[in-house]
Amino acid sequence: MGQPLNLGIVGCGAISAQYLRTIDRLPQVRLVAVADLDLDRARAAVAAHPGVDVLTVPQLMADARIDAVLNLTIPAAHAEVALLAIAAGKDVYCEKPLAATGEDARRVLEAAQAAGVRVGCAPDTVLGTGTQTARQAIDDGLIGRPVAATATMVTPGHERWHPNPDFYYVPGGGPLLDMGPYYVSSLVTLLGPVTTVIGAASRTRAKRTIGSGPRQGEEIPVTVDTHVTGVLVHESGALSTLVMSFDAVATKAPNIEVHGERGSLVVPDPNHFDGEVLLTRLGDEGPRPLPVSAGYAGAGRGVGLIDLAEGREPRAGGTLALHVLDVMESLLASAHEGRAVDVESTCDRPRPVALDALGA
Numbered sequence: 001m002g003q004p005l006n007l008g009i010v011g012c013g014a015i016s017a018q019y020l021r022t023i024d025r026l027p028q029v030r031l032v033a034v035a036d037l038d039l040d041r042a043r044a045a046v047a048a049h050p051g052v053d054v055l056t057v058p059q060l061m062a063d064a065r066i067d068a069v070l071n072l073t074i075p076a077a078h079a080e081v082a083l084l085a086i087a088a089g090k091d092v093y094c095e096k097p098l099a100a101t102g103e104d105a106r107r108v109l110e111a112a113q114a115a116g117v118r119v120g121c122a123p124d125t126v127l128g129t130g131t132q133t134a135r136q137a138i139d140d141g142l143i144g145r146p147v148a149a150t151a152t153m154v155t156p157g158h159e160r161w162h163p164n165p166d167f168y169y170v171p172g173g174g175p176l177l178d179m180g181p182y183y184v185s186s187l188v189t190l191l192g193p194v195t196t197v198i199g200a201a202s203r204t205r206a207k208r209t210i211g212s213g214p215r216q217g218e219e220i221p222v223t224v225d226t227h228v229t230g231v232l233v234h235e236s237g238a239l240s241t242l243v244m245s246f247d248a249v250a251t252k253a254p255n256i257e258v259h260g261e262r263g264s265l266v267v268p269d270p271n272h273f274d275g276e277v278l279l280t281r282l283g284d285e286g287p288r289p290l291p292v293s294a295g296y297a298g299a300g301r302g303v304g305l306i307d308l309a310e311g312r313e314p315r316a317g318g319t320l321a322l323h324v325l326d327v328m329e330s331l332l333a334s335a336h337e338g339r340a341v342d343v344e345s346t347c348d349r350p351r352p353v354a355l356d357a358l359g360a
């Protein structure tokens, strides 16, 4: 192994602890410093990490030791922070979505290309054994020609548990932009890029009530659609049906199913790294679990950094993230305009991940 990737984290909120746990297990990555608009949060995040500096955002960007910035800020700040990192000549790996709008995401990728730095983006869950084993099954022809998929995510809303849920209900949030990146990234990994979308969407209420933490009981405004459905037409001809909702209580539908001419797969939750893949072949009595055959085993949020650290174009990459954002924005445009919308961007299916125990 060469020199580790020297990393700085910007944004030390709820999700940062999960990244810190993974980074602690990655010999390829060395955490140098963290920053947040709220320096107390930054200090608290690395209280158990002696030697990691707590800096302001400008100090972190100017720090010549840092090769790459892990951007864990809220969606509305993703592009601004990514552009600062790029302007400082650093690679950037962003929480999802890559930016609050496709336009901002394009600016980030263009700036990175001009500066000669790389862009990675969550979700890296699809690099885990769940989605990757399903992908291997499709690539091995176990279901024949894929013709369709369903993707279902239903929850009554994150304001029930997140102490600062405001960002879930403004542009960049909503069930589609918040949870869609997992599902659409998984569908593109499994079935390839999307060319056209047809959507419908609704919004049940104008306010939500925070359910936990110091702001419990406070009402926050809702300015985005909270139930979004649609069909994604993949370049391959396969059709994926998507249901993303913050307006419903529960579902028994699998997170993702992929149907081929000779078999059907149940694909585990794309918000998780692992989980059982079930295969039913034409003529089978019922589904059977497939052995784990691909992906990072025992992974956690942050494994997408491995490609950056090892000098490869990240599979959890900017081009995929832009396409995913474009698909989601096109779906909302379709819902609002009442017509099919062509998706401007495209991407290659990300390279598969061979079975690999994380940190081994």
Ligand SMILES: NC(=O)c1ccc[n+]([C@@H]2O[C@H](COP(=O)([O-])OP(=O)(O)OC[C@H]3O[C@@H](n4cnc5c(N)ncnc54)[C@H](O)[C@@H]3O)[C@@H](O)[C@H]2O)c1
Pocket: 010, 011, 012, 013, 014, 015, 016, 035, 036, 037, 038, 041, 057, 072, 073, 074, 075, 077, 080, 081, 095, 096, 097, 164, 178
């Ligand atoms: N919370 C989760 O379970 C979860 C899961 C997966 C992904 N994510 C994603 O992770 C990201 C962060 O989510 P979170 O739940 O940690 O949010 P959060 O609100 O808890 O934390 C965000 C942090 O970023 C800081 N911040 C905001 N703008 C900044 C700026 N311009 N410069 C520096 N710091 C800034 C805030 O002060 C805050 O500490 C979001 O993109 C979200 O979609 C969250």
